[in-house]
Amino acid sequence: MAKPSAKGTGIWSLLAVPIMIWTVIPLIWMVALSLKKPADLGNPEANILGGFWPKEVTWQNYELIFTGGANDLFLPALRNSLIVCLSATLISVVLAMFCAYAIARLEFKGKKMILTTALAVSFFPVVAMVTPLFDVWRRIGLFDTIPGLIIPYLALTLPLAIWTMSAFFQQIPWEMEQAAQVDGATNWEAFRKVIIPLAAPGVFTTAIITFFTAWNDFVFAISLTSENARTVPAALAFFTGASQFEQPTGAIMAAAVVVTIPVVILVLIFQRRIVAGLTSGAVKG
Template identity: 45%
Template sequence: MSATTVTTSRTVSTPERRRKGYDWGLTRTYIAAVVILVWCLAPFYWMVVTAFRDVGFTFDPTFFFTHVTLDNFRTVFDTSLGNHFAQNLLNSFIVAGITTLVALVVGVFAAYALARLNFRFKFAVMGFILGASMFPGVALVTPLFQLFTNIGWMGTYQALIIPDISFALPLTVYTLTSFFREMPWELEESARIDGCTQGQAFRKVILPLAAPATFTTAILAFISAWNEFLIASQLSSDQTKTVTVAIASFAGSQPHVEPYTAVMAAGTIVTIPLVVLVLVFQRKIVAGLTAGAVK
């Protein structure tokens, strides 16, 4: 009887002690998350609100949708004003897409070699790659301008893609090298024992398991090339101008008036592909993680 009483008292007292102590740590975590979320999304919210406002109410500050209109989005695509935003979007997709593809293909092989193979000066090569990524882009504008002018590449797609690859490739190599280095060697050794060559083991075992890191790196490389402004502003022409350069030289529907609302509308349009891309790649990342776990 006494043992039953002691057991019952212990069973009742444990939840009571848990209810007495409030988890303030979890509350602080939620508050911090909300503050960070509001801080990060406030500029984007202000951009969307301004994009839908009438041009006459630009300097009337408010955090709510008032005087809503779609004229700003029509102005963005109005070719009679000198805006060629549809072509600029296509140019950005071409430059960012090719940059991401080339950086990913080269970066996968380079990262695998740096992480899994033993050769001389491996750490020196990695240090050189990281050093190249820290070189200031503004110092490259004048040499690139002179180089591409001499070879007749000024205003072409390759004049924009090649510098973007040089910026995206170090990030790609560094990210994938860290991922390949953490993968267990036993996976590759098992494939070699089963009769695979090193290339087959890389293609059939390592690459499928590296899908999450590959898609994440692709997102970072695409966003970096999509948002690039400095090189594109100096090396592009009217036919190859990207969206970041086009927004800076927008023309509004009213003369001698800075088209703030049209610029915000263009910024909203430019942000949409990045958001969609991240959502699509997040699904692929989860699928890659699940496939690797099952295999």
């Protein structure tokens, strides 16, 4: 394969710059709002760069959500988000591994139908599922519980995980598994010691994508919880200001920055593995 020319690389770099700026500016604006005093939000004289950045940086919004009046709402919601999203991701990835392996290795009727159904379910409107789930959950006692959120999140993450991971398992040479079995390994040992390590980039990529999907959900979180299992996206809607006429913009932005940090850190640390996983399933080799 021919290497891209320096001219082509330069053109792509120039095109990437405005996209990066377009993506980063909202994040910086969110950080800037979280560092402003409530009185400075609408005061141009208290800000620089056209009202973009505050002249005096304050940490009172972060103190409010961690140690102040909003900590009783934010900290439990942050804990719930971690428990629910990590649980949904773990269950989805484990189930999707076995399903994707069966789709890639076994011949049976309806295999394409399973993949098509998984893709169709992932595009199904979440709002359409909320009303019946709300009624059922209230009847069987799952409303406002951690399992009551994990189960609907599987409807979001599992089809996506199956579809994504199937492409990676199809790229693994069948001969490597057969060689392990010839050497005396059982089917389970070949799957655990040969297939899973080779599919690790794809598994990791799927885990990241499913975690982000669950982490950013708002509809299920706001509709199927009350107080005990409320996650951060839903909790932000219940932030209140010092009075009914004051919008807690700074506190909301501070909470948004806190919940965005894990996502940014994961992407920065594991970006090579994410890219490797996404590209490994793109071509056959």
